[in-house]
Amino acid sequence: MSQTFDVIIIGGGIAGCSSAFQLAKRGVKVALLEKSEIGAGGTGKSSAVIRQHYSNKLTARMALHSLRVFQNFEDEIGGECGFTPVGFLAVVEAKDQAGLEANVALQREVGIQTELLSPKALREIMPGVEIADLVAAAYEPEAGYADPYLTVNAYANAARRHGAKIFLDTEVTGIRFAGDKVVGVDTPGGQFDAPQVVNCAGPWGARVAKMAGIEVPIDPCRVQVSFFRRPAGHESPHPVFADFIHAFYVRPETGNLSLVGVIDPSEAEARVDPDDFNEQVDSDFILHTGEQLVRRYPAMEQSQSAGGFASLYGITPDWHPIIDEVAGGFFTCAGFSGHGFKLGPAVGVIMADLVTGESKPQFDPHMFRFSRYTENDPVKGQYEYSIAG
Numbered sequence: 255m256s257q258t259f260d261v262i263i264i265g266g267g268i269a270g271c272s273s274a275f276q277l278a279k280r281g282v283k284v285a286l287l288e289k290s291e292i293g294a295g296g297t298g299k300s301s302a303v304i305r306q307h308y309s310n311k312l313t314a315r316m317a318l319h320s321l322r323v324f325q326n327f328e329d330e331i332g333g334e335c336g337f338t339p340v341g342f343l344a345v346v347e348a349k350d351q352a353g354l355e356a357n358v359a360l361q362r363e364v365g366i367q368t369e370l371l372s373p374k375a376l377r378e379i380m381p382g383v384e385i386a387d388l389v390a391a392a393y394e395p396e397a398g399y400a401d402p403y404l405t406v407n408a409y410a411n412a413a414r415r416h417g418a419k420i421f422l423d424t425e426v427t428g429i430r431f432a433g434d435k436v437v438g439v440d441t442p443g444g445q446f447d448a449p450q451v452v453n454c455a456g457p458w459g460a461r462v463a464k465m466a467g468i469e470v471p472i473d474p475c476r477v478q479v480s481f482f483r484r485p486a487g488h489e490s491p492h493p494v495f496a497d498f499i500h501a502f503y504v505r506p507e508t509g510n511l512s513l514v515g516v517i518d519p520s521e522a523e524a525r526v527d528p529d530d531f532n533e534q535v536d537s538d539f540i541l542h543t544g545e546q547l548v549r550r551y552p553a554m555e556q557s558q559s560a561g562g563f564a565s566l567y568g569i570t571p572d573w574h575p576i577i578d579e580v581a582g583g584f585f586t587c588a589g590f591s592g593h594g595f596k597l598g599p600a601v602g603v604i605m606a607d608l609v610t611g612e613s614k615p616q617f618d619p620h621m622f623r624f625s626r627y628t629e630n631d632p633v634k635g636q637y638e639y640s641i642a643g
């Protein structure tokens with residue numbers, strides 16, 4: 255016996271759960287099918303940094319919208335997201351100073367609270383930072399990080415409260431079409447029918463699209479983070495710090511730890527089978543991130559490694575998602591690369607507007623259309639010094 259819905263969402267990460275919530279809130283009959291559990295993909299392992307430092311107006315507006323949701327999570331969504339507003343600092347070297355300044359101007363134009371800081375002023379916010387190689391910094395006092403697992407489960411629960419049905423341990427194995435219109439999906443437990451299906455399968459996004467006969471450029475790539483225990487006199491919390499010179503970021507983690515990841519386009523080369531990859535952190539990675547951290551924050555010489563882990567990004571050629579109807583009634587909302595968590599609240603609104611054919615959408619997702627790759631019009635940061643978006 256098949257079950258019939260208005261919309262089927264494939265994947266219970268932040269994109270799927272936020273979309274399910276926004277659609278269910280509008281009275282749409284939603285089924286979300288997740289092959290494992292809520293947050294089992296990249297979302298549950300996300301560093302969940304929430305910054306607005308973007309170089310496109312659209313992504314900056316999405317990040318700002320989402321920040322307001324994280325700040326008022328209990329009222330807006332219900333439940334907890336663990337938002338911790340420690341602030342965000344980004345630093346660059348001389349060649350990128352003009353870009354940083356232009357970015358901050360763009361962000362202020364869309365209403366983001368951010369400012370330029372001299373290296374000396376930066377040190378007042380984060381004492382102990384090495385500033386000899388810095389020319390400029392950007393500061394966002396409202397930014398911080400959240401708990402991704404709490405957040406995505408709160409979205410799933412909010413979707414359920416609005417009537418969405420969430421099916422765990424339910425893997426989509428096929429997508430059915432009648433002519434050129436999608437009509438449903440297959441799972442080992444039976445068929446689900448709906449005239450609209452949304453692929454929110456993150457790093458599995460290309461596999462799921464292939465079931466519909468569509469090739470989307472989303473590579474599942476292994477990424478790592480490491481933890482370091484902070485020495486006496488330098489305890490957490492500290493602001494989130496993005497070092498675009500040494501290509502790493504660091505944020506506080508529970509238990510007087512700092513969590514360190516890299517900001518490196520070469521992560522796109524670490525393609526893996528998303529169902530079979532090494533989830534342990536490499537010792538080389540711990541060594542590398544430890545060295546970078548100490549260069550920027552010499553007191554961390556006294557810190558101790560506290561391990562780490564590896565997880566997945568779903569990376570597109572321009573590090574931006576595909577959010578589009580890629581076949582009749584079949585949507586893809588995946589490929590968020592390394593920055594999709596913080597945009598999650600806005601992404602749900604975009605998907606609900608797209609799927610319901612809202613005549614006055616809150617955001618125009620044209621920039622994320624699938625055809626941009628064949629049109630040779632990828633998303634580019636207006637003032638780009640990294641993969642920050």
Ligand SMILES: Cc1cc2nc3c(=O)[nH]c(=O)nc-3n(C[C@H](O)[C@H](O)[C@H](O)COP(=O)(O)OP(=O)(O)OC[C@H]3O[C@@H](n4cnc5c(N)ncnc54)[C@H](O)[C@@H]3O)c2cc1C
Pocket residue numbers: 264265266267268269270287288289290291292293294295296297298299300301302303304424425426427454455456457458462477478479515565566567587588589590591592593594595596597
């Ligand atoms: C280590 C790490 C650090 C990060 N740091 C940040 C950060 O600081 N800030 C930020 O904004 N972003 C960050 N990101 C990126 C961000 O977490 C991701 O972009 C975002 O969580 C992706 O969400 P998603 O819903 O698209 O995909 P996922 O969370 O990967 O969800 C996809 C889901 O689809 C399910 N699925 C797959 N195939 C099927 C199928 N056939 N049937 C049913 N279900 C299926 C999977 O089980 C999975 O649960 C980080 C990511 C990682 C891994």
